[in-house]
Every structure is written in structure tokens, then in C-alpha cells.
Amino acid sequence: MSLLLQIVVNGILLGGLYALxxxxxxxxxxxxxxxxxxxxxxxxxxxYTSYYFFTLLHVDPFAALxxxxxxxxxxxxxxxxxVLNLIVRAPMFNTLLITFGVDVVLTYLAQxxxxxxxxxxxxxxxxxxxxxxxxTIPLVRALAFAMAxxxxxxxxxxxxxxxxxxxxxxxxxxxVAARLxxxxxxxxxxxxxxxxxxxxxxxxxxxxxxxxxxxxxGDPLTAKSFAISIIGGLENPLGVVVGGLFLGILESLTSLxxxxxxxxxxxxxxxxxxxxxxPRGLLGKTT
Amino acid sequence: xxxxxxxxxxxxxxxxxxxxxxxxxxALIQFGTTTLLLATLAQSWNIIGGYAGYAxxxxxxxxxxxxxxxxxxxxxxxxxxxxxxxxGAVLGVxxxxxxxxxVLRLRGHYFAIATLALAEAMTGVVSNLDxxxxxxxxxxxxxxxxxxxxxxxxxxxALATLTVFWISRSRFGFGLIAIREDExxxxxxxxxxxxxxxxxxxxxxxxxxxxxxxxxYWITFIDPVSAFDITLNVMMIIMAIFGGAGTIFGPLxxxxxxxxxxxxxxxxxxxxxSLFFGLVIVVAVVFMPRGLTDLTxxxxxxxxxxFRENLRxxxx
Numbered sequence: 001m002s003l004l005l006q007i008v009v010n011g012i013l014l015g016g017l018y019a020l021x022x023x024x025x026x027x028x029x030x031x032x033x034x035x036x037x038x039x040x041x042x043x044x045x046x047x048y049t050s051y052y053f054f055t056l057l058h059v060d061p062f063a064a065l066x067x068x069x070x071x072x073x074x075x076x077x078x079x080x081x082x083v084l085n086l087i088v089r090a091p092m093f094n095t096l097l098i099t100f101g102v103d104v105v106l107t108y109l110a111q112x113x114x115x116x117x118x119x120x121x122x123x124x125x126x127x128x129x130x131x132x133x134x135x136t137i138p139l140v141r142a143l144a145f146a147m148a149x150x151x152x153x154x155x156x157x158x159x160x161x162x163x164x165x166x167x168x169x170x171x172x173x174x175x176v177a178a179r180l181x182x183x184x185x186x187x188x189x190x191x192x193x194x195x196x197x198x199x200x201x202x203x204x205x206x207x208x209x210x211x212x213x214x215x216x217x218g219d220p221l222t223a224k225s226f227a228i229s230i231i232g233g234l235e236n237p238l239g240v241v242v243g244g245l246f247l248g249i250l251e252s253l254t255s256l257x258x259x260x261x262x263x264x265x266x267x268x269x270x271x272x273x274x275x276x277x278x279p280r281g282l283l284g285k286t287t
Numbered sequence: 288x289x290x291x292x293x294x295x296x297x298x299x300x301x302x303x304x305x306x307x308x309x310x311x312x313x314a315l316i317q318f319g320t321t322t323l324l325l326a327t328l329a330q331s332w333n334i335i336g337g338y339a340g341y342a343x344x345x346x347x348x349x350x351x352x353x354x355x356x357x358x359x360x361x362x363x364x365x366x367x368x369x370x371x372x373x374x375g376a377v378l379g380v381x382x383x384x385x386x387x388x389x390v391l392r393l394r395g396h397y398f399a400i401a402t403l404a405l406a407e408a409m410t411g412v413v414s415n416l417d418x419x420x421x422x423x424x425x426x427x428x429x430x431x432x433x434x435x436x437x438x439x440x441x442x443x444x445a446l447a448t449l450t451v452f453w454i455s456r457s458r459f460g461f462g463l464i465a466i467r468e469d470e471x472x473x474x475x476x477x478x479x480x481x482x483x484x485x486x487x488x489x490x491x492x493x494x495x496x497x498x499x500x501x502x503x504y505w506i507t508f509i510d511p512v513s514a515f516d517i518t519l520n521v522m523m524i525i526m527a528i529f530g531g532a533g534t535i536f537g538p539l540x541x542x543x544x545x546x547x548x549x550x551x552x553x554x555x556x557x558x559x560x561s562l563f564f565g566l567v568i569v570v571a572v573v574f575m576p577r578g579l580t581d582l583t584x585x586x587x588x589x590x591x592x593x594f595r596e597n598l599r600x601x602x603x
Contacts, residue, residue: 035396083569090576090601092395093342093528098572100521104565112562186603219517223407226400261422265411268404275401276389 002134007252009135015248016145017206019241021221022228023152024199030234031172031192032080032088037099039225040218041106042197046072046204047121047213048114054121054208061121061209062143068205069198076197081190088189103218110215121208144206149241151202155195156237168192227271293536297448304441308434316433318550320505323440324498326542328519329526330447331494336524337532338451338460339487340467342395344520345386345402346495348409349379351514353496354503358425359418361504368430372500379496380489387488391481394470406515414511424510427503436505443501444539447494451535454490463487467533529571531580540579576601 025039036042046068053059053067079102087094128139159165167188170178175185207213207221224247232243247267254266308316328350335343356375360366366374390401414422454460462483465473474480503509523542530541548567552560574594575582586593 029396035399083573085603086573086598087576087601088603090572092399093336093524093532094572094576094601096342096399097525097528098569100525101565101568101572104561104568108559108562108565189603223403227404230397230400259415261415262411265408265415268408268411271404272390272401272408275393275397275404 003256005133006135007256008249009132009137011249011252012245013137013141013145013248014252015245016148016241017203017210017244018224018228018248019232019244020148020151020199020206021203022225022232022244023155023237023240024196024203025222025225026229026232026234026237026240027155027199028193028196029229031168032084032189033092034084034088034095034099034193035092035226036193036196037096037222038103038106038218039196039200040220040222041103041110042072042076042200042218043204043207043221044110044213044215044218045075045106046201047208047217048110048119048204049201050205050208051119051121051213054123061123061205062147065147065202065205068201070201072201072204073194073198076200077190077194079197080193081186084193085186085189103222107215107218114215116215118212118214119208120212123209126209140209144210147202147206151199152237152241155199158195159237164188164191224267227267230271231274297536301441301445305438308437313433316437318546320433320437320440322543322546323437323444324502325522325526325546326539327440327444327447327498328495328523329530329538329542330444330451331491331498332520332523333451333527333532333534333538334454334463334494335484335487335491337527337534337538338454338463338467339484340463340533341391341484341487342399342524343402343488343491344399344517344524345390345405346491346523347515347517347520348386348402348406349383349492349495350499350502350519351406351409351413351511352382353379353499354509354514355413355419355425355499356496357500358427358503358509361427362420362425363418368504371504372497375500375503376493376496379492379499383489383492384485387485387492391484391488403517406517406520410511410515413515419511422511424508424514427507427509429507430504433505436501439501440498443494443497448535448539450490450494455535459483459486464533525568528578529568531578534578534580537578537580544579573598 021043024042025036028034028036049068049071050061050064053064054061059067084095084098087098123140125139129136130139131137159169167178167183168191170181170183171185171188171192179185207217228240228243228247231246232239232241250266250270251263254263258266307319311319328346332343332346335341335346353375356378357368357371360371360374361368386405390398390405393401413419419425454463462473462478465476465478466480466483470480499514526541526545527538528541529545530539531537545567549560549564552563574597576597582593589596
């Protein structure tokens with residue numbers, strides 16, 4: 001029983017981070033209709049930003065999160081404003097391909113600049129943990145989980161209750177009407193993509209604390225973010241949280257009861273099932 | 288629609304390519320085999336992605352299954368290569384049917400992601416199968432002589448291209464194009480969309496599986512990670528689109544050009560080859576989103592305005 005509890009707790013902690021990873025992808029997908037295959041590469045950039053702030057300037061990784069977000073935001077903003085805006089109305093293949101191209105470029109630049117070595121962000125409290133209701137909880141994972149939940153809620157609030165959020169949602173619903181009402185889509189698109197990138201940056205900063213980083217971590221994380229966005233649905237940021245937690249717990253349970261080599265089979269199998277039975281996500285409307 | 292000049296050029300090129308193994312150095316034959324297999328994959332993707340408009344990220348599943356079918360028949364059951372590749376092709380077709388029926392109900396991004404997920408799941412399943420050598424893989428018997436594999440790949444590519452040629456002028460092909468342009472309208476006009484999509488997926492699976500079988504026997508080794516590699520799937524899409532998806536020769540031209548560029552770069556500036564490849568993709572998507580075929584057709588008339596019009600059409 002306590003083993004099961006521990007596994008579920010691990011899954012929840014992992015799932016919070018997954019949700020944050022997927023949120024940026026789901027936001028860009030839902031609003032801009034671009035499936036950003038470079039999303040994982042953005043996460044990788046965030047992780048390296050955190051790593052270099054920590055090793056060179058001794059900035060605490062959690063304090064460096066805003067810096068990670070800002071760095072990757074700037075990159076995402078410029079990319080959307082000056083490159084992706086040029087093809088945003090092209091067929092779906094083309095947007096997929098161009099983000100794949102960006103992913104390749106970023107991965108190999110990272111390999112040249114950062115080298116292919118494994119890196120770890122290792123603050124002094126990395127080994128600390130505490131016990132809650134019989135389950136052992138590593139401190140950094142709990143902190144990462146809390147930050148992930150806080151950021152997800154912030155995005156939900158921004159989308160629902162600010163002028164920018166309304167402009168973003170207007171663009172997602174009807175671009176022509178939004179333009180007529182004075183929304184400047186070029187900037188809104190760039191800001192939305194930048195926000196998605198910033199979320200990836202934050203996820204990367206947290207990923208660096210709980211796991212090892214190298215230039216190739218991006219692609220599997222993109223695939224996971226996809227799966228979570230689909231399982232949760234694109235319409236509601238809270239759906240992504242449900243999707244993330246679901247996948248985190250599913251992976252933990254699979255590796256305990258079936259075997260760790262089956263985690264991908266389980267998560268992608270569930271993804272296909274969800275796509276076929278509830279194509280609008282677990283929380284989406286059933287029609 | 289293959290014009291007479293096109294068919295003459297195709298036959299001439301085919302004949303020229305047949306004689307390459309007698310004249311070229313071994314390295315070029317090996318590069319040629321790889322390129323021909325990639326072109327076959329791009330052409331098979333063209334059937335489902337270019338004509339039917341379904342962005343399949345799961346063609347590498349069939350490639351892997353074809354390779355594994357061949358490997359298992361040859362290694363575990365001691366069959367000759369001919370039987371092995373047949374087993375691989377049959378398995379590829381069966382999987383295309385089994386996976387296609389549920390997955391082809393999805394559209395757009397959802398189809399793309401579902402097929403991507405299938406490829407990921409297959410890696411996991413195969414690396415847990417004893418008969419497939421788990422995650423270590425299988426070692427196939429060695430057959431000397433690159434020329435054999437070169438001619439085999441060339442034959443397969445010719446077969447795939449002829450099939451696409453037939454598709455492009457058959458009732459079936461027009462049905463696929465109708466599905467690509469507007470699936471609901473195609474259904475209303477009496478196109479059996481489910482059957483047509485399943486057939487297109489099946490054909491794509493058949494050719495990809497054969498290519499996988501040839502490749503596995505050629506390099507005499509197969510393992511789950513390389514057999515179901517997503518990058519390979521992205522490569523075939525890029526090659527097809529770079530050349531021109533939904534055309535007969537576009538995927539061939541795209542595959543040969545891009546493979547040559549990356550091969551040249553790999554020998555000149557080793558580490559930068561992939562970087563340059565990524566940049567080529569970005570620039571090509573921005574300036575010639577409908578591929579080289581469209582560029583060669585409309586650039587002479589429009590000149591530099593061609594690029595401006597592409598930009599105007601797709602930018603925000």
C-alpha cells in the first residue's frame with residue numbers, strides 16, 4: 001500500500017512538470033494552429049540557461065527561472081515575429097516542417113556550443129527530502145511541482161482575465177473579426193509564441209534540477225508534450241494539467257507493475273485510444 | 288499527368304541508373320542505394336501524404352515492420368531472403384490495414400500525431416519481443432556485393448513510381464485528390480473515402496515495408512531504435528515536399544537533391560551538415576512552399592515575383 005502511495009506521489013510530482021512542458025505547446029497549437037516540433041528544443045534551451053546561470057554565476061536554479069523564461073521568450077518572440085509569421089497561413093505540413101527545421105538547427109547549435117556532455121544542475125539542497133503521509137518526497141521535485149502549478153495557474157489567469165489574454169483568445173476564435181476590432185495579430189501571435197516559449201523555458205529550468213540535460217533531450221519531450229496536449233485537450237489550460245498528471249501517474253504505475261520498458265507503449269497507446277474515442281481530449285466536449 | 292517528355296526522361300534516367308554499379312566506385316554505389324531507398328520512402332509517403340493529403344508520421348512503422356519481418360523470417364526460421372522480404376511486405380500490409388482503419392478516421396494534426404504515437408509505441412513493443420531480439424536487435428546473414436542491393440532498390444523505386452503514375456491518372460487517384468481537397472465533398476460525390484484512404488495507406492505501407500526489408504538485409508542488422516526512427520519519417524516527408532508532394536517526380540527529385548546535398552556537406556563540413564539541412568528546410572518552406580516542381584513550372588513566367596507571391600499568400 002505504501003509502495004502504491006509512493007508511486008502515485010512520484011507520478012503526481014512528475015505530472016506537474018509534464019503539464020508545464022505541455023502547456024506552452026498546447027497554447028501555441030490552440031491559438032496559432034502551429035504544432036511546434038521545436039518545443040522540446042526550447043525546453044532544452046531553458047535547461048541550459050539555468051545550468052549556465054548556476055555554474056558560472058551561482059544563481060539558484062529556482063531564482064533563475066524568470067531569467068530562463070525571459071531568454072527563451074525573447075528567442076520565441078523573434079522567431080515568430082520575423083520567420084513563422086511569414087508562413088502561418090500555409091498548409092499544415094509546412095508549419096510542421098519549418099518547426100522541425102528549427103528543431104534541427106537548435107539541437108545541432110546546442111551540440112556545438114554546449115557539447116554533448118551530460119550536465120546536472122546540483123544545488124546544495126538537491127538530496128533533501130521530507131515525508132508526508134508515509135510517502136517520501138524529494139524537496140526539489142516538490143518545489144518544481146509547486147512552480148509548475150503556479151505558472152500554469154498564472155497562464156490560465158492571463159488568458160482569462162487580461163487584455164492580452166482576450167486578444168489571444170480572439171485571434172484563436174476568429175482572426176478576421178479580431179483584426180476588425182483592432183487586434184494586431186502579428187504582435188499577438190509573436191507574444192503568444194513567446195509565451196509558449198517562456199513556458200518551455202521554465203519547464204527546462206525545472207527539468208535541469210530534477211534530471212540530467214544534454215542537447216538531445218528535446219525530441220522525446222516534444223512527443224510527451226504532444227501526448228499530454230491531446231489527452232488533456234487544447235481548449236482549456238486545466239485540461240493540460242489533467243493530461244500531465246494522468247501521464248505522470250500512468251508512467252509511474254506502468255514502470256512498477258509492467259516494466260519500465262513499457263512506459264512509452266502505455267502512454268502512446270493511451271494517446272491513440274483517447275484520439276479515437278475522445279478526439280477533443282478527456283475534458284473536451286463529446287461530439 | 289505524365290507528359291511524353293516526362294516518361295522518356297524517366298525511362299532514360301532509369302536505364303542510366305541501371306548501369307551505375309559497373310562504372311561507379313563502391314562508395315557511390317552505397318550512397319546510391321541509400322538514396323534510392325530514401326526516394327522509395329518519399330514516393331510511398333507521397334501516396335498517402337501527397338495525393339490523399341494525410342500527413343502520415345507512421346510510415347517508418349511499416350519500414351521497421353518490413354525490416355523486422357525479413358529479419359525474423361531469415362534469422363529465426365532460416366528462410367531465404369525472397370521469402371523473408373515477402374513476409375515483411377505481408378506484415379506491412381496487415382499492419383497498414385489494422386492501424387489504418389481506426390487511425391484514418393482522424394484528420395489533420397490529429398492524424399499526424401496518432402501516427403507519430405504509433406511509431407513511438409512500436410519501438411517499445413518490439414524491444415520487448417523475444418523473437419525480435421528485444422532491444423539488442425537481430426543480425427542477418429551477410430550477402431556480399433552492393434550492386435545486388437542497388438539494383439533491387441532501383442527496381443523497387445521504379446515500381447513505386449509506376450504505381451504513383453498509375454494513381455495519378457486513375458479513378459482511384461482522382462478520388463484521393465478529391466479527399467485531399469475536401470473530404471466531405473468527396474464523400475458526397477460518391478467517393479468511398481474509407482476504402483480509398485485505406486488503400487492509399489496500404490500501398491504506402493507495402494512499399495515502405497519492402498524498402499525496410501532491403502535495407503535490413505543490406506546492412507545485415509536491425510534494432511528497434513533505428514528501425515522505427517521518427518527522423519527517417521520526417522526525412523521522407525521533407526524530401527517529398529521539397530520536390531513537390533502530389534506529383535509523380537517531385538519526391539524523386541527532392542530525395543536525390545537533398546540526399547546529395549547532405550552527403551556533400553557531410554564530407555566537406557562534418558559537424559555542420561545537419562545544421563545546414565535544418566536551414567535549408569526553413570528557407571525552402573518560406574520561399575517555395577509547394578516544392579521544386581511548382582518552382583520550375585511557374586518561376587519562368589513569374590520570375591522573382593514567384594517568391595513574393597508565395598510570401599504574400601501565406602504570411603499574416
